[in-house]
Amino acid sequence: MKFDIFPSPTPAVSVESSAHVRERMLAGRGERRFVMGWHEVLMIHFEVDAIALQRCVPLRLDLWQGRAFVSLTVFTMRGLRPAGSGAWGSRLFRPFTNKDVLNVRTYVRHDGEPGIHFLAEWLNSQLAAKLAPIMLSQPYRHGQITYQRNLQGDALHGQVTDPRTGNKLAYEACLPERPTLQPCPVGTFDEWLMERYLVSESTGSCHRRFRIWHKPWLQCPAQVNLKDTALLRHYWPWFDDATLIGANYSPGFDEVWMDRPQVGTTPAKRPPRFRHGVFFGQAV
Numbered sequence: 001m002k003f004d005i006f007p008s009p010t011p012a013v014s015v016e017s018s019a020h021v022r023e024r025m026l027a028g029r030g031e032r033r034f035v036m037g038w039h040e041v042l043m044i045h046f047e048v049d050a051i052a053l054q055r056c057v058p059l060r061l062d063l064w065q066g067r068a069f070v071s072l073t074v075f076t077m078r079g080l081r082p083a084g085s086g087a088w089g090s091r092l093f094r095p096f097t098n099k100d101v102l103n104v105r106t107y108v109r110h111d112g113e114p115g116i117h118f119l120a121e122w123l124n125s126q127l128a129a130k131l132a133p134i135m136l137s138q139p140y141r142h143g144q145i146t147y148q149r150n151l152q153g154d155a156l157h158g159q160v161t162d163p164r165t166g167n168k169l170a171y172e173a174c175l176p177e178r179p180t181l182q183p184c185p186v187g188t189f190d191e192w193l194m195e196r197y198l199v200s201e202s203t204g205s206c207h208r209r210f211r212i213w214h215k216p217w218l219q220c221p222a223q224v225n226l227k228d229t230a231l232l233r234h235y236w237p238w239f240d241d242a243t244l245i246g247a248n249y250s251p252g253f254d255e256v257w258m259d260r261p262q263v264g265t266t267p268a269k270r271p272p273r274f275r276h277g278v279f280f281g282q283a284v
Helices: 018-027 050-054 088-094 126-135 189-194 230-235 236-240
Strands: 033-050 068-082 099-111 113-123 146-151 155-163 167-173 200-202 205-214 219-227 241-260 262-265 273-274 277-282
Touching: 018 205, 033 050, 033 155, 033 167, 033 189, 033 219, 033 236, 050 068, 068 088, 068 241, 099 146, 099 200, 113 126, 167 230, 189 241, 230 236
Parallel strands: 113 200
Antiparallel strands: 033 068, 033 241, 068 099, 099 113, 146 155, 155 167, 167 219, 200 205, 205 241, 205 262, 219 241, 273 277
């Protein structure tokens, strides 16, 4: 019997560089569809059960040393507009200006290329959440979101409430006293988690795939205390057994590019077997 085996990729070659992605997007006609800023970015990382996670994801999971991970990314999105649109674009996309965002993402490989897959996204504007599928080809959920940073600048606090269920995510994060912001060293776990430029998401039978570009992350570690995770456990019961492994903070970017989403049907897959940190079975 023949098996296709998908071990974890070699870390040093598992991610695509920011410079290469930028060249690719500039070379393609109409590749830059939207421009925006991401600010005050906090990524909170969890190790989760690979088998349970794979059941929720239509693409092959990307593993680090046989282990599966999910990350929460909280940030403020500013200045979203069509690329090259100028003032009229900013006015048209005013519902998306200065909006707080939470996305829940995991790590996948699409046709052998490393990327991220959104399990869910929340946006703190009911109007923007309704318009997002039309204007951005992205499904957002409406959430009541509050992000704050203290006056000393060394602590972040956040809360996301799902108005449909009342469930919450609440956290506080502490930054180093004198944080050194630096790119992720090549071949490290931080680089594997953060430097990814291919994005996918699925809603029912609809599957979207698009690329983003930004400069390499300038980041530092953060210490996170989770005060409430009911929001995560409500949608993904396997979060009960998730292990918090760390977090990264970045001031973010004034310029992030997003290309035109490719929309298709969700890839069909046969559930793979997972043993000793390796998936056996059909590729997706």
